[in-house]
Amino acid sequence: MTVLALIIVLAVVAVLVVGGGVGLLVRSRRRPKPPVQAPDAPVLTADEPPTTTEPEDPGTLDGVPPEVESPAPTTTIERPEGTESRLVRLRRRLAGSQGGLGRGLLALLSRDRVDEDTWEEIEDTLITADVGVGPTQELVARLRERLRVEGGSTASVADVLREELTTLVGRDADRSLGTTGADGGPGVVLVVGVNGTGKTTTVGKLARMLVAEDRRVLLGAADTFRAAATEQLSTWGERVGVEVVTGPEGGDPASVAFDAVRRGAEDGADVVLVDTAGRLQNKAGLMDELGKVKRVVEKQAPVTEVLLVLDATTGQNGMTQARVFAEVVDVTGIVLTKLDGSAKGGIVVAVQRELGVPVKLVGLGEGPDDLAPFDPDGFVAALLGETD
Numbered sequence: 001m002t003v004l005a006l007i008i009v010l011a012v013v014a015v016l017v018v019g020g021g022v023g024l025l026v027r028s029r030r031r032p033k034p035p036v037q038a039p040d041a042p043v044l045t046a047d048e049p050p051t052t053t054e055p056e057d058p059g060t061l062d063g064v065p066p067e068v069e070s071p072a073p074t075t076t077i078e079r080p081e082g083t084e085s086r087l088v089r090l091r092r093r094l095a096g097s098q099g100g101l102g103r104g105l106l107a108l109l110s111r112d113r114v115d116e117d118t119w120e121e122i123e124d125t126l127i128t129a130d131v132g133v134g135p136t137q138e139l140v141a142r143l144r145e146r147l148r149v150e151g152g153s154t155a156s157v158a159d160v161l162r163e164e165l166t167t168l169v170g171r172d173a174d175r176s177l178g179t180t181g182a183d184g185g186p187g188v189v190l191v192v193g194v195n196g197t198g199k200t201t202t203v204g205k206l207a208r209m210l211v212a213e214d215r216r217v218l219l220g221a222a223d224t225f226r227a228a229a230t231e232q233l234s235t236w237g238e239r240v241g242v243e244v245v246t247g248p249e250g251g252d253p254a255s256v257a258f259d260a261v262r263r264g265a266e267d268g269a270d271v272v273l274v275d276t277a278g279r280l281q282n283k284a285g286l287m288d289e290l291g292k293v294k295r296v297v298e299k300q301a302p303v304t305e306v307l308l309v310l311d312a313t314t315g316q317n318g319m320t321q322a323r324v325f326a327e328v329v330d331v332t333g334i335v336l337t338k339l340d341g342s343a344k345g346g347i348v349v350a351v352q353r354e355l356g357v358p359v360k361l362v363g364l365g366e367g368p369d370d371l372a373p374f375d376p377d378g379f380v381a382a383l384l385g386e387t388d
């Protein structure tokens with residue numbers, strides 16, 4: 001009995017020891033490893049993830065991929081479209097968006113009897129297309145005079161209209177871009193305008209146009225107001241192998257512009273294009289900002305072109321912006337964007353009149369090569385719906 005009792009007690013003890021051991025083993029496998037902290041590791045708050053000395057699997061941290069510095073992607077440098085072929089392509093697009101204006105005028109002028117009501121309709125058509133009241137009245141007076149004197153067939157009416165529209169748009173203005181620097185330095189182009197008008201996109205597209213002409217280009221992302229604008233510009237630069245000088249978000253735009261122009265001069269760039277921020281909260285602030293950018297840049301090299309970017313779809317709003325910018329900085333050329341999305345090509349005439357500065361480039365789409373030099377003859381042909 002005593003021996004039996006002893007055996008039972010030993011058996012129970014043996015079971016407990018083995019079971020406990022297995023239990024411990026299982027528990028120790030389930031328990032996470034304690035974080036290895038340096039002796040003076042700071043006390044972690046609930047919001048801070050614990051740090052361990054072990055490298056973590058980047059893909060498995062709560063399902064959220066951590067920020068990993070990936071190696072730079074091997075980008076294929078694109079060859080932008082040349083000027084000739086883009087002009088042909090974009091002329092068609094322009095005729096599509098603006099053709100209604102010229103064709104509408106031609107239909108009215110070709111009526112058997114062009115009476116007062118017809119002239120009023122002609123005026124309305126021009127004003128609706130944003131030509132502006134002054135230029136509209138001038139054009140109508142010229143057309144009345146010439147048709148009274150010359151009269152004639154539909155063909156001659158079309159010729160008169162073409163000539164008068166071209167005169168109104170202005171054939172003689174110098175629309176070349178100031179991209180050539182002095183004394184071996186780079187040309188410096190400041191691109192100004194309200195955010196959203198297509199300013200950054202225009203800088204990217206213009207870089208492509210210049211690259212297609214074999215110019216060495218450098219970009220300055222001085223729109224530090226919006227981080228996305230800098231990223232956007234960097235992407236444009238990467239695609240055509242153009243270097244982009246950037247600064248921190250909220251940093252001093254003038255300092256980025258200065259660095260860009262200095263870098264351009266050092267690296268032997270032909271042209272430095274500087275994107276600027278165009279906050280319009282008040283004129284004094286804008287004047288300070290753009291004035292400083294220009295002053296600071298000119299310590300390195302003279303600014304050879306100041307392009308004002310305007311969104312053609314904004315009508316009178318755009319004209320108000322144009323006036324403010326022209327007061328604070330010496331605008332030397334206008335870029336009209338989004339002409340593909342508006343039938344109001346008359347804004348070309350209105351804005352040139354208002355600022356006394358020629359439209360030099362037009363944006364005709366969101367594609368990377370949808371920017372073209374402005375050509376009055378081509379523009380008027382497009383107004384008349386002619387595609388080639």
Ligand SMILES: Nc1nc2c(ncn2[C@@H]2O[C@H](COP(=O)(O)OP(=O)(O)OP(=O)(O)O)[C@@H](O)[C@H]2O)c(=O)[nH]1
Binds near residue numbers: 199201232341363
């Ligand atoms: N249809 C059309 N869209 C355009 C044209 N130019 C620019 N855009 C579009 O307009 C939008 C605004 O362009 P951005 O270049 O970002 O405008 P931004 O003025 O630089 O604005 P920030 O980047 O905020 O400084 C984008 O979606 C462009 O693709 C154009 O000529 N036609």
